[in-house]
Amino acid sequence: MKRITWRSLPSLLLLAAAACSGEGTPGSDGKAATKAAPVAFGVGAPAPAYSATLLDGDSVSLAGLRDQVVLLNVWATWCHPCRTEIPELQALHTKYADRGFRVVGVSVDGDGDEAGIRDFVKEFSMTYPIWRDPDERVSALFSVVGVPATYLIDRQGIMRWRTVGPVRPGDTTLVRAIESALAPAPAPAP
Numbered sequence: 001m002k003r004i005t006w007r008s009l010p011s012l013l014l015l016a017a018a019a020c021s022g023e024g025t026p027g028s029d030g031k032a033a034t035k036a037a038p039v040a041f042g043v044g045a046p047a048p049a050y051s052a053t054l055l056d057g058d059s060v061s062l063a064g065l066r067d068q069v070v071l072l073n074v075w076a077t078w079c080h081p082c083r084t085e086i087p088e089l090q091a092l093h094t095k096y097a098d099r100g101f102r103v104v105g106v107s108v109d110g111d112g113d114e115a116g117i118r119d120f121v122k123e124f125s126m127t128y129p130i131w132r133d134p135d136e137r138v139s140a141l142f143s144v145v146g147v148p149a150t151y152l153i154d155r156q157g158i159m160r161w162r163t164v165g166p167v168r169p170g171d172t173t174l175v176r177a178i179e180s181a182l183a184p185a186p187a188p189a190p
Helices: 004-019 080-099 114-123 136-143 172-182
Strands: 052-054 060-061 069-075 103-109 128-132 150-151 161-162
Touching: 052 128, 069 080, 069 136, 069 172, 080 103, 080 172, 114 128, 150 172, 161 172
Parallel strands: 069 103, 103 128
Antiparallel strands: 052 060, 069 150, 150 161
16 A cells, blocks of 8 residues: 655645545436535544554543543654654643643554554654554544644544644644643633
């Protein structure tokens, strides 16, 4: 399978737009089939239900992190842009961890790559949890078209920010989104 990186995103988006622009495909009776209603996805929508395994094999899920702010980062050891963002992800993890913020790295490396992933984690001094998804279910659920891809999910499970490509140091839109998601909820009106 060809690996897709963030640089291929513009081409993939054009192909997807072209594929979606028709009125539908003919059904078995030769008439145009109706399109299925689109699933709400994106900033402001609930994040998809997602689970994976840790490197040691334990099961984990986004539902298990409810009441925390999660920065879900989809990456792979073969992805060079992923390498450039890891210091920033690690810095965010360290800076905000005591406020209920968790960086979760989702490796889409293939089955049997566990030793390589462990070596990668050690080389880059990654202290945040690494989830394994060799079947790339995360890609279908989160509409990932290339790695790296990153999603900020608030305490209620709502997506508050997302990007394709490496997280840049000091990205003000991400920092504002994190601060907003970590802010205490306003007290209910009396």
